[in-house]
Amino acid sequence: MSTETVEQFDIDRSVGDFSYPEKHQFDAGVGLTRDTVNYIADVKGEPEWIREFRLRALDVFQKKPMPTNWASKDLEAINFDKIRYYLANGQKATRSWDEVPEDVKRTFERLGIPEQERKFLAGVEAQFDSEAVYSNIKKAVGDQGVIFVGSTDGLMNHPEIFRKWFGKVIPTGDNKFSALNSAVFSGGSFIYVPPGVKVKHPLQAYFRINAENFGQFERTLIIADEGSEVMYMEGCTAPKFETATLHSAVVELVAMKGAKIQYVTVQNWSANVFNLVTKRAIAHEEAEVKWIDCNIGSRLTMKYPGVVLKGRKARGEVISIALASDGQHQDTGAKMVHAADDTTSNIVSKSISVGTGRSTYRGLVHMPKHLKGCKNNTECDALLISPTSRTDTYPAITVRGTGNAAQHEASVSQISAEQIFYMQQRGLTEAQAMSLSVNGFVNDLVRQFPMEYSVELKRLIDMEMEGSVG
């Protein structure tokens, strides 16, 4: 049973399993020292304050222990001395599609990020290795005053906007990996949406790792000013390599009074990637932040998107789907910190474990002060497909005071044999029936994804299920 899953899995992976000769103009070498960090700052021509920020972060990173007292021991397999922390194919982001190098274009084509999609998308910030090699912001968005740039560009050219919040939602010392990112970050998106502007089309960024042993440390900061609205989509694929690769991003969102931010992620790293990501938002008065997070790939993902509900009537939401196949561990969840009256939060998590896959939900809900009218609802459902699959749920809920309410529910089940029997009796194969059933399990969440993502997700589930029965 499980060997067939592997086969199916490999067939799927081979689509993205290619790589072009590496021609990196800037390469910080292997391993992490102060020299590496200084080198990155030099190459990027960064001002002194960013260099200092990086060096301070390096100290914090080196001092902090691995969080293996609660997290997977698999983290110990990461060898920080064998990772490349920076390389770029050029310093300036290319502006138009025509200027994009031919082999890069081919890469995107294989991934199905076609030119024809551009008209649908408001802007594509495509990250090839650590620098943005291609960025095309639709004119209309720029006209609205929206700033959509890379992290270095944002900090150097718009410090008055970004410096105020940079590293404030997620401080350097938040955890070992946020410190690592703060020391060596490159790439990512910095977005500013002016007051009242509603960005109609979603902003997109594609990320891709293309060098063996190369960690990608992108840094994203989105600021939605008063009453504005924006949706950001992030999707990942990576070619397959023999040795472990590290991806450790930091994503900070700031929703000012009445603003709305939706952040959509579809993560599909290859099965040798450690994906250790810190994502957090601050929601001010009456603001709404929604994380839609889907994890399919990677060897180990640890990611708990959070919302600090700082202003009255702020609202936070996390929608999470995880698919853990053979050898994978999807350790995902959500954090909701209520810090003002009448704040509400909602967490819905669904996970599917196939073969020897393991999915973990880890959650934190905090209503610490003398607040009134705070509400949280958490639902976690796990589906186990094979006898060797594993699922864990570790929520932690702290509620203080009579004005607040929290409820948490979780269930673990397998696909109903009766359902499968019924569908088989109607002429479906077992794999089709399983696939239909699993798709039904996640359907209400998948519907919240943008259309092209939900189609892709459905196809992936189909393929997983074909491989898992027999």
Added chain:
Amino acid sequence: MSSAILEAERMEQTIAAPPANLLTAGPLTRETSDGLAPLQAKAWERFESIPMPLRTNEEWRFSNLKRINLSVYTQPVALDQAAAESLVARSKGLEKAAGRLVFGNDELLSNELFSESLRQKGVIWLPLEQAATEHPELFSKYFMREEAILGGQKFAALHQSQVRAGTFLYVPRGVEIELPVESFHWLHGAGGSCFPHTLIVAEEMSKVTVVDYFQSDSEDSEGFACGMNDLWLGAGANVTYVCAQKWSSKALAFQINSTVVGRDARAVALNLNLGASLARTESVSRLRGQGGRSDMLAVSVADETQELDQRTFQIHEVRNTSSDLLYKNSLDDTARTIFAGLIRVDPGAHQTDAYQKVRNLLLSDESEANSAPGLEIEADDVRCTHGATTGQIDAEEFFYLLSRGIQPKEARKLIVHGFLQEVLDRLGHAAIAELLSEMVHAKFDAKAR
């Protein structure tokens, strides 16, 4: 044992040296003829070698470790005649019981078996110390054979190095004990300690109900209680175990519970937590035989500055077992409660049906409820669900009662009792449920005055 002998023993102890500080006491010194002696020396070594828990230990998450300071306690203090008599007189439990043991500061004060016929059926019911000596094989087969795994390893070792008081109950195959068996443990005076232990071995198709009462002689005496219980259920056995805790509001209390459920057996355990400044209970149920079922229940009433810390573990080791946990907490003033529970389904333990629910009722703005219900599932053909809710008194319910002419204070009390009563009813034992309910009422009434 006649009361004359007990008196003589007490006389001897009163002239003995003053009790030693707990941290430097060493194992409870025993004669070599005593079944407990060799175990206690080793346990003391373990106690000394295991470090105190740290905040960063996942098992101690949320706990306020600053409140745990063992250096202020001594080994159990000997009682004088008057104190002993008064404690025995105050040991009031159920109207009808099969037997009753009373301990004060770990000393046996009274030993009454109401039905001689049980002894004839082969039931062994003895104070723990005596059982260790008289039935060494049986004792060593079951005494503390399951390790503490929820963070209390150090305290389990301390318990083992100091234990002598408690109940040993062996129920042979097919024997059903109709009436509950009771034991009372008292903490008397200030700064002392006690280490109650309850060991129940229920053989195939036997049935028994056991109730432990933990109390302090006065409401404000400081003291340390570190208790454990071992429940062993053979095939088809049926055991109901109740632990009603009403230590003084200044006491520090640990209770480590282990239940092993055999084939088609059914265990029901209920903890009632009323007292102590800080009380931590660690309850592990191991479902070891197919068809086994374990019900884990708890009612906790926390107020003032109390911290009630409850850790649970439902381990499904084999297929086709079920467990059902229901913990309810009511919190007032600046009280804190912690519930951290885990359901674990081992690889291959298919057809597991596990449930876990914790409900917190907050009655004040300063009270704080922490819940961490967890699942670890390694088999796919299972049904596992858990839920945690935290809320307050429903305004409509409250208004309804007021509109019927009920005073606010009374209405509040009624609602809290209704909330907690569901757990007591799950015991399926009306007399015990009523007694526990009265204890809950008493705590509320004492507060009202």
